[in-house]
Amino acid sequence: MTYFRELPNIDYQSPFKERSSSQEYVRVKNLFRRVKLRDDIKDSITYLQNYYIKDGFRPDQVAGDLYNDVGLDWVVITSSGIVNIRDEWPLSSKELYEYSLNKYGKDLNEIKYYQTTEVKDSSGKIYLPKGKIVDSDFTIPDPTSSTATLNPVGGVTHYEYESIINEQKRNITLLRPSYIQLFLGDMRKIMSYDKSSQYVSRTLVRTENTRNTDPN
Numbered sequence: 001m002t003y004f005r006e007l008p009n010i011d012y013q014s015p016f017k018e019r020s021s022s023q024e025y026v027r028v029k030n031l032f033r034r035v036k037l038r039d040d041i042k043d044s045i046t047y048l049q050n051y052y053i054k055d056g057f058r059p060d061q062v063a064g065d066l067y068n069d070v071g072l073d074w075v076v077i078t079s080s081g082i083v084n085i086r087d088e089w090p091l092s093s094k095e096l097y098e099y100s101l102n103k104y105g106k107d108l109n110e111i112k113y114y115q116t117t118e119v120k121d122s123s124g125k126i127y128l129p130k131g132k133i134v135d136s137d138f139t140i141p142d143p144t145s146s147t148a149t150l151n152p153v154g155g156v157t158h159y160e161y162e163s164i165i166n167e168q169k170r171n172i173t174l175l176r177p178s179y180i181q182l183f184l185g186d187m188r189k190i191m192s193y194d195k196s197s198q199y200v201s202r203t204l205v206r207t208e209n210t211r212n213t214d215p216n
Helices: 059-067 070-079 093-107 158-169 177-191
Strands: 009-013 025-029 048-052 111-116 126-128 153-157 171-175 199-201 204-207
Touching: 059 070, 059 177, 070 171, 070 177, 093 158, 111 158, 153 158, 158 171, 171 177
Parallel strands: 009 204
Antiparallel strands: 009 025, 048 171, 111 153, 199 204
């Protein structure tokens, strides 16, 4: 993930007892610097496009597919608004089955809830949309008969439910390839340091360990 190469550095006064002087520093990445899409980009369809994550695809594979650069996996994660990739990235079919089996065990194929099936009237107009959660004995008047009723209900198992949730995660919105350089330029401006008492360069600050400056 090239994102970590983009992070600025901090020279932190060495806390180790083995240091030879108080002027020894440990260089680390500033993980507190975060980047996100500009609001005008995030809210504009001009800069964004829909993307469907194929089964088993990782962020680096999506980056390779869309941007021809697997190192831009962090752009995929950032522009899609994903915060917790473990929970928000879709599982592969194999992973989904194993996850569901571990979660539900022998109840994997038991009914979790019931939902409506689509019903149309005699003219073909939708009388009842599908997907409304209802009780198993839910009924409606038959739109094609003045005396009959219908029970337009189907059961959704635990595994089907997890599959639906996982499928929803496959549809994400990503930055269009033509705007990658604009995003990277903005990101590098955000990442760079302003001049201060700790300033060394635009990519480096130096801070003191005030708790212990005695090398002995």
